[in-house]
Amino acid sequence: MRSLQSRSHPVRFDAWRRAACGSLDPRARMVLDLIPPEGWAPTFLTSASAGGPQELLEQVRATPQSRIRRDLAHAAERQAFPPWARRLADDSGLLRQLCDSLDHVHAVLLAPHWAHVTSEAAADRGIRTRQALTGGVERLLASLHPRRIRWNPPVLEFAMVSGFDGDLYLEGRGLLLVPSVFGAGSPAIDVDAEPQPVMRYPVGHDQPAGSLPFCASPALPAPPGTRSPLALLLGRTRAAVLHTIAEHPGCSTKELATFTSLASPSASEHATTLRGAGLISTIRHHNTALHSPTALGLALLNTPTAGPSPVG
Template sequence: MVLDLIPPRGWVPDFITPSGPGTPQELLERVRATTRAKAGADLQHVAEHRSLPSWTRRLADDPDALCLVADSLQHVYDCLLDPHWRRITAVTTADSASRARHVLRDGMEGVLARVNPRRVRWNPPVLEVLMASGTDGDLHLEGRGLLLVPSVFGVDAPVIDPDAEPQPFLTYPVGAAHGPSGALFPGTVLSPHSPAARSLASLLGPTRAAVLTAVANDPGCSTKELAAAVGIAPASASEHATTLRAAGLLHTVRHGTAAAHSTTDAAQILLQASGA
């Protein structure tokens, strides 16, 4: 049901993609709280742009049908997203932090110039967006501001909503400067006793190699979790992570006093070259 409503490209009913902050479960609850009037209006709007399966007609009248859609969305999350959610959070948070630094250095003009150069251009006072369909989706901000939303899946087709509250939003590919491929699923899981791990230990030293391997196996892990995985003190884990970060092998994203570590593209190349 969810995949019927969310095609690879094209219009999607607003009620199934709630905007605004929140955990996955909070967003799912917003979907479950959708009124039948809201669902009917959203579906009618989408039907003006693409065909919908016949079963969607029930959503405006049957509360059980809305529950089935919400259950379907929960199932999709549980099977496809939840196993990777920490990684998703790590890479999107790191991307947001990087864009914030760019704002301070280059201003919003500089950020908008880099956010998706193939499809987004800031031509004051209009944000010009080339949609995947080939049509233009110009966005007139009119002083309302713009929420930039990093996406690990919508890497080619930007999504804009000029009517979103409290402000319009634009999605863009996460880590666009480095290319999105491989950012989410690095595919490298090492046994600490494998030949690849022993080779890496010869290069980096056994403890530092163990730290890098632990992060590769558990992207988005905290310093405390990293220390537990390697069997060292948190202070030592933090020191090794700092060294690896300085060498360009780790990303670290901070949330207050907590830190989330993930491997860089360079680290993935190193892990693969070591025989993983």
């Protein structure tokens, strides 16, 4: 919602904004009123819990009245809300309308692009795992967004675009890191989240900007052995390379060669071809190329078809 209302990062988001604004109907107004382009929003709307969209929506529906009152009062100290918001905790019908608004907003803004979101998040997870393995948690934290997040052991220092800054003392609670495709500008932190603080940080903030692809529908990699149009078209070896990248998003060329029993130059050549066809994306982390599937690559892998086994 914040990215929709902002004019920042036009290359990445303007096509998405135009399409979204043309598809939203008046039901979106309630969410727009509670989540402004800048400032504060009630935290019961921004859960970082695990679960699918409908599960998280049910969590909002089940929010205790006391929590709604507390979150609204806390946010209202810094942000003006419409008069109807004061009745939200005591009016179940109004809360249902808000949840319908959330459902509509999700269907328009997120659902069509979910395959791309999960693909970018998977690639980011590969990078963060690599950082943790090679340099420990210290290196991971120091690399999230160096201009706005600084790890000064044992304190995590942060400065948000909103002007909110400070020091975070975890005191054994841990920190939940949430990569965000739409939060392209800067990180955001919820220090009061339970059971642990939440840090949302932009995916690919240090990569060249690109427009947000439009995806038809989410897709998952097909199981090994599935005959797909891609395998029939490209042959067994290249299809196996794509399938391996889908199973190990964020893998390096060396890891790809190991997983597929190919020589590194051969694995690199196949990855280059798949990238040229728009089936994988590659980002560079220092001197390492990290490969992840695109929504198109996943969709092709997930479309079985009858026919003879491919010849590689």
